[in-house]
Amino acid sequence: MFGRVALGTRARVVVPSIGGSVRGKSTSSAVATKSAPSSSSAVGPLAVPLHDADKIYLNNGKTGGELLDDVQTHTGQKWDKDDYRMVRFVNFPKLVNQRRAMDLINDIPPVPVPGSRTFCDGGGGPLGHPKVFINVDKPGNHACGYCGIRFYKDDHHHH
Template sequence: MNRQLIFTGYRALKQCKNQLGFLSTETLPTNKSSNPKEVTQQTAKFDEITHTGQAWDEADYRLQRFDENKKMVNPNIAANLISEQPPKAIKERIAKCDGGHPALGHPAVFINLDKPGTHACGYCGQRYYNPHSTKPEQLSIHHIEV
């Protein structure tokens, strides 16, 4: 009886395979170019850089997850957006960065502004400086407070 059940199941699977066609053993054509056997400076073609700095060669095996769907990269990287914001002048020696509303999850970070230059919040990247200790030509000095 088990043998007949297995044979019936196999026959049903084979019939579905023939009707649907996607269980075929044939390879599907891909729109990728043929992979070079050796990746050199001349043959390397990289895709877009992600927010983590990853840029893979088109022959890299890790790109196989994007065979069916297009890889989408957001060009608005948060680090680039926050670097476009000008540093805030704070007249006190210590700046408090809370990231806006407390419900957003940014803890209160206290930043010492005694050294000349801009000081960035280690959580959100917002930059602060003290106009009493930092001259305009010293704004190119950068510190990060963690």
């Protein structure tokens, strides 16, 4: 009815009084002014106070030159300090996961298999992978092609 008010502006709203009207027209009216909400009370990402647990400390006390030191990613990407692609890391450091998938798989010891065959389904269920059968007759470790878990034939089993 009154429309929208832009931030930082004032609106003048004419409200007809209940008093005397002539042929549907208001003879007197009250004028109300309403100011728009200030930007500090506006709901938005900057108006919400952050708690200490919500804050991200990106610089960690590093200088600008230290932030531009490029860290090599798991794919081998590493650029010079003068490369134009380093612009995106001027204010924020490059986030690189130091725990690579190959290192995580190598932390899991090989699984002994009592027979000559085994299968791997990645743990089963919706988080697994298709079931594959692995022949472990030859000596050494045999890795699953999907998840990389290693299996070997355990010759010291008892029947």
